[in-house]
Amino acid sequence: MGSLEEGRANQGFFGSSSAAGFMRQIKIAVDRRVSSPERHPSSSNRALGSSLLSNRNEKHQSTVAAYVLPPRRTADSLMEVYWDYVFPLYPFLDSGLMKGEYTKIWRGDSLQYDENMVMCTFNVIFALASQLADFVPPREREAAADAFFSRAKGLFQFNLWATGSAGLIQCLLLMAQYLQSTDSAHQCWIVTGLAIRNAQSLGLHLPQTIARFSTFQEQQLARKIWHGCVLMDRVMSMTFGRPAMISKISSGDVPLPVLVDDEFIPVNTTAEPTQPTQKISIMAFYAKTLELYEIMNEVLLSLHKPISDDGPDETHQFYFNSTNSDGEHTIFELDHSLTRWAQTLPAHLRVGSTAAVHNPVFFRQGIVLNARFLHVRILLFRPILSKYCTMRESLRRNSTIAISDSLPHRVALQCSIICVKVAQESIEMIYNNVPGDGTGGPLPAWWYNILYIYTAATVLIAGRLCSTISEEITDSSMTRSWNCALDILRKYQSYSFSARRCVAALEILYEQVVAEGHQPNEQSNSHGLLNDISFGEGMNTEMMEAFEFPDFQDMSWLNSVPSNLF
Structure with missing residues (x-):
């Protein structure tokens, strides 16, 4: 029938047609009729929408981490392929945040975000870059990419019963990209669907959810992630001749990402930044x-x-x-x-x-x-x-x-x-x-x-x-x-x-x-x-x-x- 408990972050977003949405409206009406100095108006989705990049429910890390990285020179070369060749076409990530996490890995510093998910994402990036890197012989690309993707699957922790996260959706979008280069057509279709459903569970398909994020950096990332879901949904629909999951109305409700590169977006500000006049943004593409x-x-x-x-x-x-x-x-x-x-x-x-x-x-x-x-x-x-x-x-x-x-x-x-x-x-x-x-x-x-x-x-x-x-x-x-x-x-x-x-x-x-x-x-x-x-x-x-x-x-x-x- 649907969740009745409103305001629980691990339950995700619920719209007005849901039982939780109806109960939320009733509670607001009751709060207005029965008010007291100690009682505050309900804000059921504030906990969900206050921060996209928080570590809520993400700090799950193995006691003995089984992380495997390629040699530093190889890793750097593959990352360069991704940032130069893939990211300008599919800017699903915040480049500044991910580059910072990559540097911390090699320094041995603690990561800011869920370590398993970050390492999983980097292995998907290595797999995707291996399929495109000119320095990898064509006949060796499939095997090299599959090795990295197998590691990513081993690190991937997806709980069907819990609400997803921004990191999970980004990783799923990258997985869908990689699976396009393989014979795993069905898996590509399913992974794209998982990304879309998790984005909707966070309310990323709603402009009011994105408006509640505390910084413009998070708002921009939320727009990029949601429209990444739209893009992959349209590509899958075209490729397989199947119905799209995201409606025409829902795809256009959320504003497009602003034409400002990540490097020009301050970390802790709510003001909308501008691209330097002498530099053209890669986001126009x-x-x-x-x-x-x-x-x-x-x-x-x-x-x-x-x-x-x-x-x-x-x-x-x-x-x-x-x-x-x-x-x-x-x-x-x-x-x-x-x-x-x-x-x-x-x-x-x-x-x-x-x-x-x-x-x-x-x-x-x-x-x-x-x-x-x-x-x-x-x-x-x-x-x-x-x-x-x-x-x-x-x-x-x-x-x-x-x-x-x-x-x-x-x-x-x-x-x-x-x-x-x-x-x-x-x-x-x-x-x-x-x-x-x-x-x-x-x-x-x-x-x-x-x-x-x-x-x-x-x-x-x-x-x-x-x-x-x-x-x-x-x-x-x-x-x-x-x-x-x-x-x-x-x-x-x-x-x-x-x-x-x-x-x-x-x-x-x-x-x-x-x-x-x-x-x-x-x-x-x-x-x-x-x-x-x-x-x-x-x-x-x-x-x-x-x-x-x-x-x-x-x-x-x-x-x-x-x-x-x-």
């Missing part, structure tokens, strides 16, 4: 990413859902009708939102800007943000491309009806062409920024590159299915984009088993499209193609037995993601 991913969430809610296959009229009604219900948006409205988002980008986050060229952090932020923007645009137009390709046979059979001359058909065609061209742009952008020396360069993490390239490559395959699209985009252009996509994925074959499976799946799909194009009335023998395909290292026919080869009258394969290949 975080804010624009969150804005972009809210548009992406609108795309997923409005366009990526089952629709009728009855005919072109239903397709037009679904994608282009301006009277969609339940807050849904048409493709035109969503495209306009993306256009406005791009127009409001700060100068230092625009690809090729002067500020970005002279600053490696801003240069990479601009590249990563552009890659995300292009991927969202693909997600926007891909449902129409999928439906358009599915309709092509019905158009042939009903050639006496001039459907091809109708406005909905023309709009669908143009949207499909745009989708293919955006996919080409995405591939070209990543291809042009892949360093030749095997380093990570300014691109997103390699597991995101695999997702972006796989998505774009499947769009190219769909484009080859429709002659009307091919008429607008030359074969030489499509061939170049296709070869670049496979070239990129082959570079990542030594990083990940999923990259090898993506290459194999794409080549099989492509061969089937070519076979169908030459023999439209015959069922292509997909398994017969296996011996003619050049797989990545370690690939063989047994490895492909798990693939379900598509019927090209059903375009559901176009909406697949690499995680579906396992």
Whole structure:
């Protein structure tokens, strides 16, 4: 039925619909009617919201700590990778606090916060950095990262029956980040959900909770943590095609983090600080990413859902009708939102800007943000491309009806062409920024590159299915984009088993499209193609037995993601 005891910190936050919330309201009313000098008004959530960084319920430390750290030089190098390569994109931590704790570890000083959680978090950071560090050979990264993550799991203490903490949520967000680089897709989904639920139990989804924190440093950290949950929730929803946990309203209630770097936020002050005028904050990237991913969430809610296959009229009604219900948006409205988002980008986050060229952090932020923007645009137009390709046979059979001359058909065609061209742009952008020396360069993490390239490559395959699209985009252009996509994925074959499976799946799909194009009335023998395909290292026919080869009258394969290949 819910907790009835109000004001207990270990119970967490309770909203107005809960029994505890109702009892709190009754108690306030009673206190007002029956007042005395000794009685003070109830403030049930003050204990919960007074401090985000307190050590309440966190000082749990083993009598004999079983901490293992890598050699100092290795640890320093991995931390440098995290702060330079990961943190500017995912500022889930307070950099000043965590750097201070890291220094204390090597000095042998007592830590300010829960020691187990801090050591667990550092091992997750080491694991994440091992997957991205240029000084770790690609073939050794998985084993090195897994060793650190195993240590983190051994230190991780999660009590299902107790309220979480800021440190716990931050650690869970980092774990979710790391698990994206592994084959543990389900665990990534679950860990993200745990982070969100613990954040909500602390009331971090409410602006009034954050306003009660005693210092601006804590308020800023609370905003960063909550919006980190929002960001990972949106990414998981997009990647797995599952409903988001955080509603549109809840995601926007809490203000975005202010555009001030951690180093310029005083420790014990309630006043809102300002960024020095001569220094651009790295937090602008975080804010624009969150804005972009809210548009992406609108795309997923409005366009990526089952629709009728009855005919072109239903397709037009679904994608282009301006009277969609339940807050849904048409493709035109969503495209306009993306256009406005791009127009409001700060100068230092625009690809090729002067500020970005002279600053490696801003240069990479601009590249990563552009890659995300292009991927969202693909997600926007891909449902129409999928439906358009599915309709092509019905158009042939009903050639006496001039459907091809109708406005909905023309709009669908143009949207499909745009989708293919955006996919080409995405591939070209990543291809042009892949360093030749095997380093990570300014691109997103390699597991995101695999997702972006796989998505774009499947769009190219769909484009080859429709002659009307091919008429607008030359074969030489499509061939170049296709070869670049496979070239990129082959570079990542030594990083990940999923990259090898993506290459194999794409080549099989492509061969089937070519076979169908030459023999439209015959069922292509997909398994017969296996011996003619050049797989990545370690690939063989047994490895492909798990693939379900598509019927090209059903375009559901176009909406697949690499995680579906396992």
